[in-house]
Amino acid sequence: MSRFVLLLLLPALLGASRLVERAKFAKEGLNLLPQPATITTGDVIRDIKDPCNFKVKLENAALVKLLTPAIDRLLKHTFRAAADFCPQPVAQGSVAEELTVHVKNENLITYTSDVDESYILDVNATNIALTAETFVGVLRGLETFSQLIYYDRNSIDDVPKYYIPKTPVHIDDKPGYKHRGLMLDLSTDEQPSMATIQRIIVGMAALKMNILHLSFSSDTGFTLPTKNNKLPAGTLTEEALQQLRTFALQHGIRVYGSLNIPYYVQGLHGIGKDGLIATCNSTTKPFSYINVINPDAVPAVADVLSQLLEQFPDELSDVGGFKLGEINCNSPQKVEVRKNFIDLLLGTGNFAQSHANKKTVVWMDAPDGFPTKTEKPIYHYYGTTGNATKFLNTTSVEEVILSPLDQFFLACGYSRLVENFECGFRSWLSFYDYNPEIYFGANVAKVRGAEMIATGSVFGEESIINLLFPRMIGLAERLWTRRNAGNVAERVIAQRKRLLARGIHSVSYTHLRAHETGRNLVCRLLLEKKK
Numbered sequence: 001m002s003r004f005v006l007l008l009l010l011p012a013l014l015g016a017s018r019l020v021e022r023a024k025f026a027k028e029g030l031n032l033l034p035q036p037a038t039i040t041t042g043d044v045i046r047d048i049k050d051p052c053n054f055k056v057k058l059e060n061a062a063l064v065k066l067l068t069p070a071i072d073r074l075l076k077h078t079f080r081a082a083a084d085f086c087p088q089p090v091a092q093g094s095v096a097e098e099l100t101v102h103v104k105n106e107n108l109i110t111y112t113s114d115v116d117e118s119y120i121l122d123v124n125a126t127n128i129a130l131t132a133e134t135f136v137g138v139l140r141g142l143e144t145f146s147q148l149i150y151y152d153r154n155s156i157d158d159v160p161k162y163y164i165p166k167t168p169v170h171i172d173d174k175p176g177y178k179h180r181g182l183m184l185d186l187s188t189d190e191q192p193s194m195a196t197i198q199r200i201i202v203g204m205a206a207l208k209m210n211i212l213h214l215s216f217s218s219d220t221g222f223t224l225p226t227k228n229n230k231l232p233a234g235t236l237t238e239e240a241l242q243q244l245r246t247f248a249l250q251h252g253i254r255v256y257g258s259l260n261i262p263y264y265v266q267g268l269h270g271i272g273k274d275g276l277i278a279t280c281n282s283t284t285k286p287f288s289y290i291n292v293i294n295p296d297a298v299p300a301v302a303d304v305l306s307q308l309l310e311q312f313p314d315e316l317s318d319v320g321g322f323k324l325g326e327i328n329c330n331s332p333q334k335v336e337v338r339k340n341f342i343d344l345l346l347g348t349g350n351f352a353q354s355h356a357n358k359k360t361v362v363w364m365d366a367p368d369g370f371p372t373k374t375e376k377p378i379y380h381y382y383g384t385t386g387n388a389t390k391f392l393n394t395t396s397v398e399e400v401i402l403s404p405l406d407q408f409f410l411a412c413g414y415s416r417l418v419e420n421f422e423c424g425f426r427s428w429l430s431f432y433d434y435n436p437e438i439y440f441g442a443n444v445a446k447v448r449g450a451e452m453i454a455t456g457s458v459f460g461e462e463s464i465i466n467l468l469f470p471r472m473i474g475l476a477e478r479l480w481t482r483r484n485a486g487n488v489a490e491r492v493i494a495q496r497k498r499l500l501a502r503g504i505h506s507v508s509y510t511h512l513r514a515h516e517t518g519r520n521l522v523c524r525l526l527l528e529k530k531k
Contacts, residue, residue, distance in 0.1 A: 030147070030148065030165065030166060030169075031147070031487070031490055031491045031493075031494035031495075032144060032147050032148075032491065033147070033207070033473065033476075033477055033491040033492065033494065033495040034207065034208055034476055034477045034479075034480035034481045034485075035477065035481045035485035035486075035491070036144065036171045036172070036173040036481075037172060037173045037174055037176075037481070038170075038171065038172040038173065039169070039170070039171045039172075039173075040169070040170045041166040041167070041168070041169050041170075042166055042167050042168045042169070043166060044125070044166075044167045044168070045163050045164070045165050045166075045167070046123065046124075046125060046163060046164045046167045047161065047162070047163045048097060048149065048162040048163060048164070049097065050097060051079045051086075051162045052079075052086035053097070054075065054079060054097050054098065054099075055097070055098040055099070056071045056074065056075065056098065056099045056101060057098045057099070057100045057101065058071065058101045059100065059101065059102045059103075060101075060102065060103045060106040062106045062107070063103055063106055063109075063135050063138075066109060066135055066250075067101075067135055067138060067139075069250045070138070070139050070142055070250060070251070070252075071101075071142070074142045074145070074146055077146060077498075077501060077502060078145075078146045078149050078162075079149075079162065080501065097128070098128070099128045099129070099130060099145060100127070100128065100129045100130070101129075101130045101131075101132075101138055101141075101142075102129070102130070102131050102132075103131075103132055103133070103134065103135055103137075103138055104131070104132070104133050104134075105133050105134050106135075108134050108135070109135065111136060111249060111252075111254055112315050113178050113179065113254075113315060113316070113359070113448075114178070115134050115136050116132075116133040116134050116136070116137060116174075117134070117136050117137050117140050117174060117175050117208075117210070118132065118133060118137050118172075118173060118174035119131065119132040119133075119137040119138065119140055119141035119144075119171075119173055119174075120132070120141075120170075120171065120172050120173075121141050121144055121145060121148075121169070121170075121171040121173070122168070122169070122170050122171075123148065123164055123167050123168060123169040124167060124168040124169075125167065125168070128145075130142070130145060136210075136252055139205070139251070139252035140173070140175075140208050140252065141173070143205065143206060143208060144171060144173065146498075147494075147498065148164050148169060149162050149163070149164055150162065150163055150164070150165060175208065175210075175479070175480045176479060176480055176481060176482025176483075177447065177448065177449035177450070177479045177480075177482065178448060178449055179210070179211055179401055179448045179449025179450070179451070180208070180209045180210050180211060180449050180450070180475075180476065180479040180480065181209060181210065181211025181212065181213055181401075181449065181450070181451040181452075182200070182204060182209065182211070182212055182213065182451060182452055182453075182454065182468070182472065183213040183214075183215055183403065183451045183452070183453045183454070184197070184200070184212065184213065184214055184215065184454055185215045185453065185454060185455040186214055186215060186216055191461075192461050192464045193461055194240060194244065196461060196464060196465070197244065198244070198247055199465065199503060199504060200212075200464070200465070200468065201247060201248050201251050201253050202251065202502055202503070202504060203465075203468070203469055203472065203499055203502070203504040204251070204253055204472070205251035205252055205253060206495075206498060206499060206502060206504075207472060207473060207476035207480075207495070208252075208476060208480050209253065209472065209476055209479075210252060210253060210254060211253070211254055211255075211256070211449075211451065212248055212253050212254070212255045212256075213255075213256055213257075213258065213318075213451055214255065214256075214257045214258070214312075215257070215258050215259075215260060216257060216258070216259055216260075238311065241311050241312075245312075254314055254316075255312060255314065256312045256314040256316045256317075256318065257308055257311060257312040257318065258308075258318035258320065258361070258363075259304065259305070259308065259318075259320055260320065261290060261301055261305075261319075261320030261321070262289050262290035262292050262297075262301075262320065262341070263289045276290060276291060276294050276296055276297060276300060277289070277290060277291070292341045297341075298341070298344045298345060298348055299348060299349070301320075301345060302345055302348040302349065302350060302351035302352075303350065303351070305317075305319060305320075305345065305351050305355075306350045306351045306354045306355075309354045309355065309358070310354075315357075315358055315359050316358065316359050316361050316378075317355050317358035317359065317360055317361065318361040318362075318363075318380070319342055319345055319346065319355075319360060319361070319362055319377075320342075320362075320363060321341075321342055321362045321363040321364065342362055346360065346375065359377075359378055360375060360377035360378065361377060361378045361379075361380050361401070362377045362378070362379055362380065363379075363380050363382065364379045364380065364381050364382075364383070364391065376396065376397075376398050376399075377399075378399045378400070378401060378448060379391070379397060379399070379400050379401070380400075380401045380403060380451070381400050381401065381402055381403065381404070382403040382404070382405055382409070382453070383404065383405065384404060384405055384406050385404045385406055385407060385439060388400075388402060388404055388439070388440070389439060389440060389443075392440050392443040392446050392447075393443060397446060398446060399446055399448050400446050400447055400448060401448050401449055401450060401451060402436065402447060402449070402450040402451075403450065403451045403452070403453050404434075407430065407431070407434050408431070408434070408450065408451070408452040408453055408475075409452075409453045409455070410452065410453060410454045410455065410467055410468075410471070427471070427474075428470040428471050428472075428473055428474035428492060429474060430471075430474070431452065431471050431472070431474035431475040431478065432474030432475070432477055432478050432488060433474075433478075434450075434475075434478060435478065435484075436450075437482075449479055450475070450479060452468075452471065452472065452475055454467060454468060465504060465505055465506070466505065466506065469496070469499060469504055469505075469506035470492055470495075470496055470506045473492050473495050473496070473499075473506075474488075474492065477491075477492075
């Protein structure tokens with residue numbers, strides 16, 4: 001009898017549990033990450049009555065081919081728990097709920113840094129609508145919509161229950177910085193496979209990041225395919241790069257490439273003539289560099305950079321400048337020649353032609369480096385945060401991508417800076433707390449955005465995902481939202497669960513909480529668990 005009574009009470013118990021879980025949203029709000037620029041919510045829960053038959057209606061026929069992969073991903077990831085329960089085909093007579101998507105500028109299919117990523121998302125009792133200026137804004141809005149939907153694990157019938165808490169919801173959103181990226185160094189030591197790089201792109205898209213910067217040069221990793229190179233086994237091919245760029249575009253990620261010119265250039269097999277590349281036997285690790293005072297240096301490098309642009313036809317054209325401000329260890333080079341090296345590149349024949357209408361990116365690692373004279377480029381600054389303040393005060397500097405070594409450089413092993421900071425294993429909170437507006441004041445207007453840097457000396461196939469996530473979660477929140485949005489730890493934990501559902505295996509819940517309030521929190525959580 002007692003078992004029979006329990007069975008009778010089970011639906012009521014599960015219903016009460018469901019009410020408790022739903023009620024928490026009235027107090028806590030939605031765990032969206034990145035937090036939208038503007039959001040208003042109500043207190044009504046809207047059920048998705050038929051998740052098996054939920055549709056996305058795209059009102060722009062011209063964008064069907066471009067946006068269909070993203071829409072399919074949305075339905076797959078958002079209603080994944082219902083997939084095993086959905087009848088095939090869907091029962092006749094069922095009324096499909098739908099998300100209506102409208103793009104105002106459907107003729108824009110080129111993805112540049114100036115593209116409008118804004119979107120407006122409205123959810124009420126009768127309609128769900130996403131409106132954006134461009135297809136990129138739709139990609140951002142779809143990610144936010146997927147975060148609005150919650151899954152009820154206490155369902156008592158065969159079909160899982162999905163709902164949107166706190167409706168009506170109105171979101172008017174746009175990014176705080178236009179450049180939100182990851183620089184992945186494919187030039188040293190053990191490297192991730194192309195499949196793993198694609199997983200990284202999936203994670204970046206979920207966080208509304210928009211730039212994947214691939215760095216090439218060394219012998220030991222992937223080598224950029226060029227006409228003069230004798231490509232080693234396992235090197236990226238033109239076909240592989242094309243597939244990677246297409247995959248990234250479908251996820252709202254632009255890809256551009258760079259070479260660590262003039263340092264660390266072992267991978268440029270066959271470039272120029274004998275004597276152009278020399279070896280520096282430094283105290284840390286031998287490396288190769290281009291002897292820029294050699295008359296053959298400029299035309300040889302210009303030829304390789306032209307081929308780089310063929311492989312990465314993005315609007316950003318990275319011309320190097322890596323450590324150009326330093327005196328090379330084996331043969332000190334004339335300062336005036338090094339000062340003019342980038343300007344000579346920009347004015348050289350074939351490269352000048354292929355480089356036309358591009359946005360030039362020049363690496364800069366010191367506030368007293370060598371700015372170009374022929375144009376005002378975007379400087380990719382990778383010195384310390386303190387020196388970045390000095391660099392931004394330079395009147396000739398108009399736009400900067402930040403990658404401060406003491407904050408965003410995930411490196412151990414060969415790095416000479418390993419004794420000066422935490423060996424690259426900073427928490428997600430360290431990335432979240434890096435606020436350019438605090439560091440740079442009025443000069444924050446010069447900040448285009450930032451890139452975290454993952455170098456091959458610390459990661460490999462098995463470790464790269466855990467190295468990047470959840471650190472990238474903290475950076476993504478900072479670069480998109482630009483402000484302290486509150487409740488960040490809980491939202492990071494919620495986002496980690498979403499990434500896990502997409503195959504992005506971030507670190508554990510306990511590890512995330514350890515960085516929330518202090519070093520002793522892990523011990524306290526473990527002790528509480530034993531009680």
